[in-house]
Amino acid sequence: MKANFHDIHAAADYIGPGAIEVPIYQTEIxxxxxxxxxxxxxxxQVPATGHPSRFFEETAIPEATAATGxxxxxxxSAPLVSPTRIESAVxxxxxxxxxxxxxxxIELGNQQSQFAYLQAKDLADTIEGVMHIHDLALWNGTDxxxxxxxxxxxxxxxxxxxxxxxxxxxxxxELIVDNLKSTIAQMVSNSSFAVxxxxxxxxxxxxDLVDREMKTEFNVVLDTKEINGxxxxxxxxxxxxxxxxIPDWSxxxxxxxxxxxxxxxxxxxxxxxxxYHWLSDPNPRVFQLGVPGSLASQYVVVKFGAPVVKMTSAGxxxxxxxxx
Numbered sequence: 001m002k003a004n005f006h007d008i009h010a011a012a013d014y015i016g017p018g019a020i021e022v023p024i025y026q027t028e029i030x031x032x033x034x035x036x037x038x039x040x041x042x043x044x045q046v047p048a049t050g051h052p053s054r055f056f057e058e059t060a061i062p063e064a065t066a067a068t069g070x071x072x073x074x075x076x077s078a079p080l081v082s083p084t085r086i087e088s089a090v091x092x093x094x095x096x097x098x099x100x101x102x103x104x105x106i107e108l109g110n111q112q113s114q115f116a117y118l119q120a121k122d123l124a125d126t127i128e129g130v131m132h133i134h135d136l137a138l139w140n141g142t143d144x145x146x147x148x149x150x151x152x153x154x155x156x157x158x159x160x161x162x163x164x165x166x167x168x169x170x171x172x173x174e175l176i177v178d179n180l181k182s183t184i185a186q187m188v189s190n191s192s193f194a195v196x197x198x199x200x201x202x203x204x205x206x207x208d209l210v211d212r213e214m215k216t217e218f219n220v221v222l223d224t225k226e227i228n229g230x231x232x233x234x235x236x237x238x239x240x241x242x243x244x245x246i247p248d249w250s251x252x253x254x255x256x257x258x259x260x261x262x263x264x265x266x267x268x269x270x271x272x273x274x275x276y277h278w279l280s281d282p283n284p285r286v287f288q289l290g291v292p293g294s295l296a297s298q299y300v301v302v303k304f305g306a307p308v309v310k311m312t313s314a315g316x317x318x319x320x321x322x323x324x
Contacts, residue, residue: 027114029121035128037135037250039157039201041228043274045282048305052089052146053277057311060084060192090277090308091149095134095284099126101297123286123299130284130301136250138276138307139201146308157274157309158251158319161267164312167319172260175217176210176322177236183318184268185239193314195270197240202266204247205257206322207234209264243268257324264324269309270316279304 014021049055062081063069071077101119109115141154144163149155161167170179180200187195202210211234214220222234225244234245255262276282282305289298309317 025114027116029115029118033125036131037138037248038228038231038246039248039250040131040135040138040276042199042246042271043138043276043307044272046275046277048092048277048279051279052091053306053308054087054089055308055310056085056087057313058083058085059313088146088308088310090146090155090306092277092279092304093143093152093154093306095130095303097126097130097301099123099299099301101299103295103297106297126299127284127286127301130303134303139248139250140252141307154306155308157269157307158265158267160309161269161312161317161319164317166312166315166317167321169321170323172323176206176213177217180210180236180266180268180320181238183320184243187268187315187318188239190315193311193316195314195316197238197243197268197316197318198271199244199246200236200266200268201246201248201251203251203253203264204249205253206264206266207245207247209257209322209324210234210236210245260323262324264322266320266322268318268320270311273310273316274307275310276307277305 012022060083062083064079064081068079099122101122106119109118137154137156139156139158141151141156141159143149143151143153143155144159146155146160168179168183170176184197187197211222214222222236222245223242224232225235225242226232227244227246233247235242236245251265251267253262253264257264284301284303287300287302289300291297311317
């Protein structure tokens with residue numbers, strides 16, 4: 001066996017008369033890594049009815065037409081009416097992650113007593129990592145159908161809204177704010193459905209353009225409103241009331257704003273009609289596996305569920321693509 005020897009200078013910062021300085025680190029690890037998004041914390045969390053999770057949507061009440069509903073009061077002949085309901089379902093998906101702790105490294109860390117909290121932090125961060133992927137997929141999951149799944153990911157809310165055909169484009173020559181308000185007014189004016197959007201989600205870059213436009217075109221500074229966890233956002237006064245403009249980092253855009261070819265999406269949504277159907281628990285669960293021959297401690301994080309955007313056919317949600 002060939003032995004390898006190393007000079008102590010490789011580990012010491014300084015060696016001198018009466019002094020040997022070795023590397024010592026702060027016991028806290030600087031961490032600003034992106035974790036949860038707001039969208040997943042604001043939509044409804046409901047238990048799944050099964051796999052797939054099934055539900056009904058009512059698309060019309062029992063109602064006669066204007067031609068048949070009004071009759072001669074001395075010769076009453078009532079038309080036959082019935083409600084219109086459709087059956088829908090959302091297939092559940094699985095999110096998993098595993099982290100292993102080597103026995104030697106754990107015991108070495110305990111003996112050094114420098115990063116005593118690290119095992120707990122790494123397990124908590126593994127859970128946060130699952131939720132980070134979950135939040136990304138809530139909007140951007142690559143599946144393309146609720147009835148016939150095509151990938152293991154969620155069918156993202158953005159794609160569900162776009163697939164309904166409720167989409168409009170604001171060109172480079174049009175004002176963003178005016179067209180957002182006009183779209184919301186059209187949604188609220190629906191005579192068949194009581195549409196009442198509750199929020200506008202967009203990338204922070206697009207919301208910054210909205211803020212600048214309000215100041216430049218109307219000399220108005222938007223008010224702010226507190227939403228989840230004390231987080232304050234700008235608001236827009238519309239025909240649906242005061243809607244929060246929620247910045248969502250997971251909503252990406254293409255191109256460079258100002259080039260004329262950038263496409264920045266915004267989503268006007270009715271949050272009460274967006275649900276996450278969970279199995280067993282809405283939060284990720286942690287399972288500790290048996291210790292294998294390597295003596296490593298193994299933990300698996302699991303989350304079952306899927307999002308569904310309801311009443312898209314009723315115009316309860318809208319995609320707005322902004323060209324800039």
